[in-house]
Amino acid sequence: MVLNVIWIGFFLIAFVVAGVKLVFFQDTEVFTAMVASTFDMAEVAFEISLGLTGVLTLWLGLMRVGEKGGVIAVLAKVVRPFFHRIFPEIPRDHPVHGSIIMNFAANMLGLDNAATPLGLKAMQELQELNPEKDTASNAQIMFLVLNTSGLTLIPISVMVYRAQMGAANPSDIFLPILLTTFFSTMAGLISVAVVQRINLFDRVVMAYLGGLTAMIAAIIHYFSRLPSEEVELVSTVVANVLLFGIISLFIFMAAVRRVNVYEAFIEGAKEGFPVVIKIIPYLVAILVAIGVFRASGAMDLMVAGIGSVFMFMGLNTDFIEALPTALMKPLSGSGARGMMVDAMQTHGADSFIGRLTSTFQGSTDTTFYIIALYFGSVSVRKTRHAVACGLIADGTAIVAGIFIGYLFFH
Numbered sequence: 001m002v003l004n005v006i007w008i009g010f011f012l013i014a015f016v017v018a019g020v021k022l023v024f025f026q027d028t029e030v031f032t033a034m035v036a037s038t039f040d041m042a043e044v045a046f047e048i049s050l051g052l053t054g055v056l057t058l059w060l061g062l063m064r065v066g067e068k069g070g071v072i073a074v075l076a077k078v079v080r081p082f083f084h085r086i087f088p089e090i091p092r093d094h095p096v097h098g099s100i101i102m103n104f105a106a107n108m109l110g111l112d113n114a115a116t117p118l119g120l121k122a123m124q125e126l127q128e129l130n131p132e133k134d135t136a137s138n139a140q141i142m143f144l145v146l147n148t149s150g151l152t153l154i155p156i157s158v159m160v161y162r163a164q165m166g167a168a169n170p171s172d173i174f175l176p177i178l179l180t181t182f183f184s185t186m187a188g189l190i191s192v193a194v195v196q197r198i199n200l201f202d203r204v205v206m207a208y209l210g211g212l213t214a215m216i217a218a219i220i221h222y223f224s225r226l227p228s229e230e231v232e233l234v235s236t237v238v239a240n241v242l243l244f245g246i247i248s249l250f251i252f253m254a255a256v257r258r259v260n261v262y263e264a265f266i267e268g269a270k271e272g273f274p275v276v277i278k279i280i281p282y283l284v285a286i287l288v289a290i291g292v293f294r295a296s297g298a299m300d301l302m303v304a305g306i307g308s309v310f311m312f313m314g315l316n317t318d319f320i321e322a323l324p325t326a327l328m329k330p331l332s333g334s335g336a337r338g339m340m341v342d343a344m345q346t347h348g349a350d351s352f353i354g355r356l357t358s359t360f361q362g363s364t365d366t367t368f369y370i371i372a373l374y375f376g377s378v379s380v381r382k383t384r385h386a387v388a389c390g391l392i393a394d395g396t397a398i399v400a401g402i403f404i405g406y407l408f409f410h
Contacts, residue, residue, distance in 0.1 A: 059118055
């Protein structure tokens with residue numbers, strides 16, 4: 001229901017804004033741009049789906065190897081006490097625990113290409129436990145919101161873009177992103193826990209969250225002591241060594257157990273293509289709506305309105321130029337990335353705006369894209385409180401990112 005209202009709203013708001021621009025400002029190009037955007041975004045949605053085919057096939061195959069080698073079961077045992085409390089609907093020994101932890105690990109390392117297929121597999125396994133197939137379960141919503149909150153320990157892609165744009169120290173946004181994404185994730189977790197009446201003050205939950213906080217504090221301490229020019233290099237090496245190490249461990253353990261590794265890989269990989277076919281309509285729907293909303297100029301009006309409010313209140317508005325990236329991120333990852341690059345080109349990679357847009361880009365994931373992708377892969381239509389809780393995490397990231405940006409860069 002919520003997603004239906006939002007989808008309709010994108011089109012109707014775009015039509016009203018474009019109509020005003022045509023009638024009162026004689027902008028004869030706005031409707032042309034909107035129509036062109038519908039075709040462009042439909043093509044983009046298909047290309048994204050097509051691009052997922054190979055990587056989804058690869059990781060579903062590797063996950064099957066990991067399952068038969070017993071590694072996934074070991075990982076599941078490590079997190080089972082925590083997951084049992086925040087995902088109470090999932091049986092204690094269900095293999096989805098392993099898929100979820102693998103997805104979270106890939107997200108934390110900034111490895112989007114690995115995280116998406118692992119997340120799709122986890123969502124499919126959660127759907128097997130879902131009694132109402134067209135309605136999101138509590139476990140699916142918790143999993144999705146924690147994904148959209150985008151907990152990222154190593155923001156590799158953002159640092160790469162900053163290096164390409166000529167930043168003197170591409171890794172100077174490492175700590176701000178880590179802090180911002182931590183607050184975003186906690187907000188997402190708390191919002192879902194409140195709705196689903198999950199006790200976050202349980203001793204086990206507090207112990208795991210305390211351990212996560214301690215780990216993030218240790219990472220901050222370690223990287224803050226490294227020379228600035230080494231942060232990006234160390235981050236990239238660590239992330240990729242860990243990823244390939246996990247792949248090698250999967251294969252090694254399966255071989256030790258005398259599993260036919262090649263056949264296990266093929267067995268899992270076969271599941272990839274049907275999933276991709278299923279998600280295409282959902283991606284086309286959401287990306288076309290977002291593209292029309294943006295092409296109409298509604299996004300620009302929203303940013304200008306927020307700026308006017310802050311100016312009226314007499315508050316500092318230096319952050320306003322970075323808001324398009326923050327507001328676009330829940331809607332479109334590629335759109336937000338384009339706005340981040342444009343902001344760095346316009347203001348400079350080392351400017352306050354350049355650094356703040358980088359912080360926004362790295363601190364959350366693309367809420368509506370993930371909802372369309374993950375729920376679309378299992379044909380869930382009723383999203384319940386998933387959108388609201390996901391947007392709470394996004395809003396927290398924006399507010400926290402602004403405060404942290406002023407603290408570090410202003």
